[in-house]
Amino acid sequence: MEKKIWANSCDSHLMEPFELFRENLTPEQADRMPRAVRDEDGQFETIYVDGQEFRRKVPFAKRPMVDPQTGLGVVDRAPGQNDMRLRLKDLNQEGVWGELVYTSIGMWMHSMRDPLLMLAGCQVINDWAIEYQRFSPRYVCTAMIPTLSVETAVSEVERTADMGFKIAMLPTSPTVDGPNWHRDDWHPLWGMMAETGMHVGFHAGSDPHEADTFNGTYHGGPGGHLMNYYEASFHMQMAAAKLVASGVFDRHPTLKCVVSEGGATWVPFMADRLDEAYRQHVNQVWPKFKRLPSEYLFENVYASFQHDRSAPQALAAMGYQNVCWGSDYPHLEGTFGHTQKTLHELVADLTPAQRERITKGAFQELFPHVPPAPEDGTELPEDV
Numbered sequence: 001m002e003k004k005i006w007a008n009s010c011d012s013h014l015m016e017p018f019e020l021f022r023e024n025l026t027p028e029q030a031d032r033m034p035r036a037v038r039d040e041d042g043q044f045e046t047i048y049v050d051g052q053e054f055r056r057k058v059p060f061a062k063r064p065m066v067d068p069q070t071g072l073g074v075v076d077r078a079p080g081q082n083d084m085r086l087r088l089k090d091l092n093q094e095g096v097w098g099e100l101v102y103t104s105i106g107m108w109m110h111s112m113r114d115p116l117l118m119l120a121g122c123q124v125i126n127d128w129a130i131e132y133q134r135f136s137p138r139y140v141c142t143a144m145i146p147t148l149s150v151e152t153a154v155s156e157v158e159r160t161a162d163m164g165f166k167i168a169m170l171p172t173s174p175t176v177d178g179p180n181w182h183r184d185d186w187h188p189l190w191g192m193m194a195e196t197g198m199h200v201g202f203h204a205g206s207d208p209h210e211a212d213t214f215n216g217t218y219h220g221g222p223g224g225h226l227m228n229y230y231e232a233s234f235h236m237q238m239a240a241a242k243l244v245a246s247g248v249f250d251r252h253p254t255l256k257c258v259v260s261e262g263g264a265t266w267v268p269f270m271a272d273r274l275d276e277a278y279r280q281h282v283n284q285v286w287p288k289f290k291r292l293p294s295e296y297l298f299e300n301v302y303a304s305f306q307h308d309r310s311a312p313q314a315l316a317a318m319g320y321q322n323v324c325w326g327s328d329y330p331h332l333e334g335t336f337g338h339t340q341k342t343l344h345e346l347v348a349d350l351t352p353a354q355r356e357r358i359t360k361g362a363f364q365e366l367f368p369h370v371p372p373a374p375e376d377g378t379e380l381p382e383d384v
C-alpha cells in the first residue's frame, strides 16, 4: 500500500437522531420536524416535513458491497456515524483529519413553512451539533439557519457565532418563492455573517421544496434521477452566482462561501461567463464592483468534490486555487471504505504543492483554528 494521504474534508455529515426533537420540543412541534420513513418493501421512503409529505425512491434498496463498474467499495454503515468518539476511529482509518460537518435529515428543514417553528428546530439541531465541535477540534460543524424570515436568520447567525460556530449552512434559495439571495432584503444577513466572521456553507440537496412540485417533478421520466442529481449542483452554482453578481463579496470582502458536493470546474467556467457579461454588457450591469466577478469567485468561493476526476484540474490547469476535497462521510455518495484509493488516484498527477492545497491547505485557510493534519504516511492510534 502506498503512503497514507491525510486530507481535510469540506463535506461531511452528522446523522441527527429524531429523538432530538422529541426530547427538546413539544410533541406537536416535534411531529412537524423532518423525518424519513421507509416503506415496508424498502423501495420508497416518505419524508415528512411540517405537514407535507415528500415521496422518493430509496437510492439503494439492496446495496452491493462493491460496485461492479468502478470497483469502489460501498459500505452499508460507517461504524462511527452516530458516535462522536467512534467517528474519530473511522476518520483515522480513512485518513481524514478535519471535517466540515453538515446535517443530514436537517437539510429538509429548509422545506418547513412556519418561520418560528423552523427557528425552534434549527436551534435544537445547533445545540446538539455544537457538542461534536466541543468534543474534538477536528469537527467544524455548520449552524443550521432558519431562512423563512430575515430576522430569524440574522438572530440565529448571531447566536451560533457566539456559541463557537464558524460557518452557517444556508439553503440554495432561502424560501420556495420569496426574495432570493441577491435581493437587498438579505443585506442584514450578510452584514451579520461578515461581522461575526461566519462563512457561508451551501450543500447539494438543500433546496427548499413544496410537496406538490417535488412529487410531480423529481425522479420522474427516463433519466429523471440523473437529471435531478445534476440539477442539485446547478442550484448551488446559482446561489454562489447570486452572491457574486449582487455584490455581496464586494461589500464584504472577508466573507467566504463553501460549495460542498458540487465539483469544482464550474467555478472557472462561471468566472468566464460573468466576466464577459460584466465587460461587454456594461450598460445593463448593476451594481458595479471594485474588481471583476471572477476575482470574487476565485477568492471568496471554495468548491468541494469527492470523486470528480476533473476537479483537480480546476486548480492545476485553470488557476482556481480554492479546490477542496470532501469525503461526504457517512453518506452513500462518499468515500468511506475507499478513501485512500480515491485520494491516491485524484492526486496522482499533481505537484506536491497542488496536492497539499486540495487535500489540506484550502480547508486550513477557511478554518485556521483546526490543528494541522498529520504528515502523509503517519498512522494514528485508533482512538485519537
Ligand code: MN
Residues within 6 Å of the ligand: 011, 012, 013, 203, 260, 261, 328, 331
Ligand atoms: Mn455531502
